[in-house]
Amino acid sequence: MTSIIFMGTPDFSVPVLEGLLDHGYEIKAVVTQPDKKVGRKQKITKTPAKVAAEKHNLKVLQPVKLSGSPEMEELINMHADLIVTAAYGQFLPTKFLNSVKIAAVNVHGSLLPKYRGGAPIQYSLLNGDKKTGVTIMEMVKKMDAGDMYAQKAIEIQPDDTSGSLFEKLSYVGRDLLLETLPKIIDGTVKKVAQDPDQVVFSPNISKxxxxxxxxxxxxxxxxxxxxxxxxxxxxxxxxxxxxxxxxxxxxxxxxxxxxxxxxxxxxxxxxxxxxxxxxxxxxxxxxxxxxxxxxxxxxxxxxxxxxxxxxxxxx
Known part of the structure; x- marks a missing residue:
């Protein structure tokens, strides 16, 4: 059974995690952002990925900062086959990326190299794009700069919001990942480098x-x-x-x-x-x-x- 360290935080990550479990992958741990205070009453709230992980009795780790943490050493010592990330929200150190046996794979909510960064779905709407999509990519130290394994595009509808696109793309990403992972595992996947001249960044939305x-x-x-x-x-x-x-x-x-x-x-x-x-x-x-x-x-x-x-x- 192929073993995976899964890393994700918002609702976008949940269908991806559930899909991996449904297809028999072994999830050694789920890494997600720390619980945070939400709303006027500042209620401590678990991330959607944590809620899903606990439903399946999976090990959950929540380092404030992964780099240099005891949790990272624990993850490295798991000797997993793959890392799979889906909107985790932190940089992953090279030492950790290199610790897995096969590859570190990211489910990214844009058609790379357009919209590298933390807010790709928001920028596709901000800029009035007609389509968006998901890229399955190899993770490297540089943000969203790895080679691409697969892509799938969808049309942006006039009434789409970030919320509706996040939901749509979470399922597109799940299906594309599950279709691509076997080819990554057996080495038959064809990687494509990103064109540096086409790179567009999508930093987190500012106040x-x-x-x-x-x-x-x-x-x-x-x-x-x-x-x-x-x-x-x-x-x-x-x-x-x-x-x-x-x-x-x-x-x-x-x-x-x-x-x-x-x-x-x-x-x-x-x-x-x-x-x-x-x-x-x-x-x-x-x-x-x-x-x-x-x-x-x-x-x-x-x-x-x-x-x-x-x-x-x-x-």
Missing amino acids: EQEKITLEMTAAQANNLVRALNPDPGAYMMVDGKRLKVWKAQVSDETTDLAPGTVVANKGRFAISFANGTVLELLELQPSGKKRMEVKNFLNGQGSKFTTGEKIVDEE
């Missing part, structure tokens, strides 16, 4: 990137909303307070109104953006409130705004 600005077109603002749903959410500043936008759609209409102005406030809520474009807001979350459909917003706080009124703050 500054969460803000919808008036320099954006409606399409760019909508792409940001989709990219940051379900976490952490995009927002605009209205009357000095954050107004989170969870769902929107680009209107076919155009306007001469300055960016940040109410275009419509009866039955729908539409705001002007750069180049005369218009964005309809469909699901909102005022500061200190719960998420709500726009009709509920318009019946409450939104009722004070009038058509032609500029409400979005410049800074």
